[in-house]
Structure formats: structure tokens, C-alpha cells
Amino acid sequence: MDLSHDHSARLGDILKWRRDVRHFSTQPVAADVLARIEASVDFAPSVGNSRPWRIVRVMDEDKRRAVCDSFERENLAASHGYEDAVRQNYLALKLAGLREAPVHYAFFCDPDPAEGCGLGRRTMPETLAYSTVMAIHTLWLTARAHNVGVGWVSILDPQIMNDVLAVPREWTFIAYLCVGHPLECSDAPELHRRGWQANCATVWIDR
């Protein structure tokens, strides 16, 4: 890497255009691009270098359907938590691109990996989950650098995810990612653009 070069403009572009994507083309992602996106996870930081993320490539149609069914159920259940007027707005939102996205990843976290020998997580075992989120974010930015979009789906029953994807029950389900070519790009969050939640200012506290 040329350490004398200023990379901030390109990184700024990637951060600005990253955005969560729910509207995907069904066009497949080229294998070499996908390989580079997947390889990026290896550059993520992790507590004690434990690399606790466990990633399932969800290719099987029946499994994808089961995930989709869980989303539909949980999304409907979530809508019932709102008053009528807000509920209509909620139901009008598109909160997952599960049917269209060509690539699906489920991220789990091993809550007790041998790797890292416990370093850094004695008082905060949740740092393993944070590490897994770092891997997701690394993949997310790399995908954007290749003009590929990522959508995070959390409106799911986590236990069903372990069961459907046949991974150990002890693993913590962290995220389900839809990946593919976006149908639209924006530098503003969709929830902001659709009037659900405007971007609020970050709270900084000086002490």
C-alpha cells in the first residue's frame, strides 16, 4: 500500500454510498467479485484475534423459503406493535430483499471459540458478537466498493435460523445479509427518504 497517498476521498465515497439495500436485481454477482467480497472478511478486527464469525452461504431454495417465511411472520407481528396509522406506514416499507437478492449470508457468532484464548473478553464476552459485526461491516463496505449492495435483515426468529441452517444451537445468530446488484443507489438511508426516521445527529459528549 502506498502510505503516502491520500485514500480518504475514495473511502468517503464508499461510506456515503454504502446504504442498506432492499431493492435488488436478480442478476447474479460475478464469481470473482463475490470471492473478493467474501475474502474481505479476513481483514476484519476481532477480540483477541478470535475471529468468532461463522458464515453460512444460504443456497438451498427450501432454506431460503424458510427464512423468507420467518421474515413474513415476524414482520407482520412487528406491525401489530404500532397504532393503526403508523402500522400502515410500517407495512408500506420494504424491509428485506430476500426474494430478489441472488446471494444470502447468515452470520453467526461462536460464543466460546478456542481461538484468541479468551484474550480481551473476560469482562465483556459480548465483544465476540461485536467482532462478528465488524466482519459484517467489512464485507458491507467491500461489497459497495464493487458496486454490490448489502441489506441487513434482522426481522427474523433467531432460533429458527439455527434450526433451518443446521448450525449448533449455542452459536448466536447475528445477521442475515441479502447481497446483489442494487436497483437504485442513494446517499441517504431509505428509512430517511420514506419519512420513517430522519437521520438524527450523533450524540458526542466531551468530558
Ligand SMILES: Cc1cc2nc3c(=O)[nH]c(=O)nc-3n(C[C@H](O)[C@H](O)[C@H](O)COP(=O)(O)O)c2cc1C
Ligand atoms: C443491526 C441492524 C439490523 C438491521 N435490520 C434491518 C432489517 O431487518 N430490515 C431492514 O430493512 N433494514 C435493516 N437494517 C438497516 C437499517 O434500517 C439501516 O442501516 C438504517 O435505516 C440506516 O440506513 P443506511 O444503512 O442506508 O445508512 C438493519 C441495520 C442494522 C445495523
